[in-house]
Amino acid sequence: MANNSYLKLEQIGKSFSRGPATTEVLRDISMIINEGEYVSIIGHSGCGKSTLLNIIAGLTPVTTGGVILEEREVNSPGPERAVVFQNHSLLPWLTVYENVALAVNKVFAGKKSRAERHDWIEHNLQLVHMLHARDKRPAEISGGMKQRVGIARGLAMEPKILLLDEPFGALDALTRAHLQDSIMEIHMKLGNTMVMITHDVDEAIFLSDRVVMMTNGPAATIGEILDVKLQRPRRRLELVNNKAYTEARAAVLEFLYARHKAPTIAA
């Protein structure tokens, strides 16, 4: 937490216009994310949390406000804000190694020698325990393994911030738990700043330093930010009966299901 206000979101608003109709998706989103922090953004489907992540990534332009990373405004995509996409998004014609290499060779083109880049690719595959499958194509490995490679590709860019867009959403519960453990281990080891979109309450609390709860759209905004006061390293089994954990869990559940019900349920 050396550098305060590492990433600043300043009064971000986003509207989509289609013809005469304008839909306001996000309104007045401001927050500060510190270096090395793990922040989760949680909310019901359609509340605009993926839009928010895409804005931070620079893939979607803002309507008002801005994103400031280390005192500089960012408004286009770049490798210093790497994204791990929900559906892994590996290129199917490249092997596991080549998928990571595409990123590494581009990002470190003038900075690392060929041998250094090769070692760096293998190092990152090792980090997600995927070195054994380096010559396989995405079609030949499981969904969880693909997501591991997606994470390796993101980490290999050595980003200032790693953005995770529902990274475990498409996985079964057991695989998801494994990957959450891996992510936690990596976060402990590297201390990088991570912003994760999720709709899983347990996942958000288990992994995060802070959980950002979004209100429902249209014009969604930050409803509440919860500090998760749990020691690291956290162990899944020990948390089940942990008082701080159950309280945090109750707080998020209360927010999502009592005060800000999903629109379909409320109707």
Add this chain to the structure above:
Amino acid sequence: MSLTILKSDKSAQAGPVSVTPARASVKPAAAVIPLRSGKPLAQVAREKLEAVAVAVIPPLVVLILLLIVWQLAFSRPGASLPTPLTVWREAKDLIIDPFFVNGSQDIGLGWRVLTSLQRVAFGFGLAAVSGVLIGALIGQSVWAMRGLDPIFQVLRTVPPLAWLPISLAAFRDSAPSAIFVIFITAIWPIIINTAVGVRNIPQDYRNIASVLQLNSIEFFWRIMVPAAAPYIFTGLRIGIGLSWLAIVAAEMLTGGIGIGFFIWDAWNSSRLPDIIVALAYIGIVGFLLDKIVAAVGTIVTRGVQAS
């Protein structure tokens, strides 16, 4: 030995999942399965022989039946077309030796086919390169599509030979005119298929490209071409078929020593058996061209679309 097994293993795994428009035959997968299962050599050989027999015998039987019907239908005196036996008797030199040379106009059909293929190679090669580039542009840019697509949709319905007079006028020579006709015939399906392929590139791949800040040349080679390859090869396959259709017709009019002109020449000197042999040549070469492009497509697009 272990290396070859490893290789065939890989292709067998990649085989069934990479379903692409360009892929038509299932032979490669069938050919490697015996190796994987580790059966004795004799059994492998027998299974392979059976597979070949299943593929070859039915069309052979039908061919023989057709030849018999043809023979019976035209064997009465004064029939308008020659029978298979007459063709064999009168055009034996053409059938047996494709590569004889007895003079400047008396050469084997193999040479004539090669001449035609050379024209096709030029025209089709040009069409492939420019078709993929224009298709990429149309697929990538909404305004290029709005501007060009309607015009292309009209132009592509113009029959190949309708282009010939205007290209003769423009080039004042038959050789480049024939190549231009091939080009203009083959380019439309290549453009249209490439454009569809590029338009169908998943947003995820585009997002990766923008996060990595790939420039447009890198994007073209690393993302666009591989992602659209199945579509591109579908276009190339249609294009090569049309080229072969067009070259025969174009050569009939422009002359030279191509296979098309040979047919026209044979017609003018009433050598009907020669025409029938030439038709068989054209059919077989067209079939092979199609298979070659399809096979290249299968190899190149292995793995694409199997996410």
